[in-house]
Amino acid sequence: MLSVSRAATRLTGVVARFSTGGHGDGAGRGGGSGGSIRDAGGAFGKMEAAREDEYFYKKQKAQLQELREHIQQEVDHHKNQLENHKKVLDRHQKRISEIEAEERALGKE
16 A cells, blocks of 8 residues: 555656656656757757657558568468469369379279
């Protein structure tokens, strides 16, 4: 069970985390400096924050595109394997039919 002081300490940490301001308003949310331009805040800080957001958005978009292409390659590969397995299955079933026909012919003799 948490004591009142421990609960208050945890709550204070949560409140402090949410009261850090907006993008580009100074130090980063991780507690470290966001760089000299971000530390200054203002329009340049906000512009830098927007550029960072755009960079990570484009990076994530490219990663998702690469993942989509990789998965599509896997789908194509498995479709090809499926076609090959169907051909082999048909060939084996045909061979079984031929063997059964030979067995019936031997049984009649």
